Amino acid sequence: MANEFQDRTALVTGASRGIGRAAAIALARAGAPKVLVHYNSHAAGIEETMAAVREAGAETSAFQADLAKVEGIHSLIALVKASGAAVDLLVNNAGSLVKRARLAEYTDELYDDVMNLNVRSTWLLSQALAPGMIERGRGCIINLSSIAARNGGGPGATIYAASKAAVAAITKGLAKELAPKGVRVNAVSPGTVDNDFHVKFSNRQILDSVIAQTPAGTLGTNEEVADTIVFLCSHAARYIHGQTIEINGGMFMV
Numbered sequence: 001m002a003n004e005f006q007d008r009t010a011l012v013t014g015a016s017r018g019i020g021r022a023a024a025i026a027l028a029r030a031g032a033p034k035v036l037v038h039y040n041s042h043a044a045g046i047e048e049t050m051a052a053v054r055e056a057g058a059e060t061s062a063f064q065a066d067l068a069k070v071e072g073i074h075s076l077i078a079l080v081k082a083s084g085a086a087v088d089l090l091v092n093n094a095g096s097l098v099k100r101a102r103l104a105e106y107t108d109e110l111y112d113d114v115m116n117l118n119v120r121s122t123w124l125l126s127q128a129l130a131p132g133m134i135e136r137g138r139g140c141i142i143n144l145s146s147i148a149a150r151n152g153g154g155p156g157a158t159i160y161a162a163s164k165a166a167v168a169a170i171t172k173g174l175a176k177e178l179a180p181k182g183v184r185v186n187a188v189s190p191g192t193v194d195n196d197f198h199v200k201f202s203n204r205q206i207l208d209s210v211i212a213q214t215p216a217g218t219l220g221t222n223e224e225v226a227d228t229i230v231f232l233c234s235h236a237a238r239y240i241h242g243q244t245i246e247i248n249g250g251m252f253m254v
């Protein structure tokens, strides 16, 4: 069977660990010959990702940028443009809760960091890379929403939840704008994935209670989310536009 990704270049943000790393590797395994990756703080992690991407047969290079700051987002855009890469598959994965904080202690700075990282970076990277996709008449943008967008998030995660709801809305709006130009925009919305995110922001008790409420009886894995990202980029998903696919073991059904 012909490799449908054979002439596609991918860019995955936040690929130094977790879902982003799994997505970069999965896209390389699916046959994308070039998978560009971004990271912020975890330099050793991005080296591991690049080694796995190369092992899967793809070329790769990495860009560092702090996407919680507006200058960082513009710096990543400049780095990608300077590389000359023609990005066909953009995975806006980098994201974080940054810090759990309730209404009374939520600062302006934390608000800006969370919104920049999760929303503004998704918007500005799409704005920067969609014109090339439109010119080539093909492209896919995959955004990362969250179950938090639907349920308001756990304790101290309200603005994170709001940011992920914004991502789902951006996904629909951009899908309508870009579908006539040959570019598909979709999102994935993980439930609770067993990775560093929850090492940082949850504890065993919280995770056990999630498992108890999940019909599938387990937490999600990075690879389960990555496989859905590859599917959404594929020809098999060619008529899917503006959707946010919930991946949560049946914990929350819409």
Ligand SMILES: NC(=O)c1ccc[n+]([C@@H]2O[C@H](COP(=O)([O-])OP(=O)(O)OC[C@H]3O[C@@H](n4cnc5c(N)ncnc54)[C@H](OP(=O)(O)O)[C@@H]3O)[C@@H](O)[C@H]2O)c1
Pocket (backbone or CB within 6 Å): 013, 014, 015, 016, 017, 018, 019, 020, 039, 040, 041, 042, 043, 045, 065, 066, 067, 068, 069, 093, 094, 095, 096, 097, 117, 144, 145, 146, 147, 189, 190, 191, 192, 193, 194, 195, 196, 197, 198
């Ligand atoms: N884990 C879950 O249960 C879950 C559920 C729903 C949605 N999500 C979403 O899925 C996406 C991936 O998360 P994950 O679970 O893989 O989390 P993770 O393991 O914590 O990885 C987060 C990635 O985002 C990058 N990142 C974090 N802060 C950044 C910043 N200020 N600037 C640039 N990059 C930054 C990290 O880079 P460095 O490590 O290099 O700093 C890392 O590569 C996120 O958008 C997250 O909100 C996760």
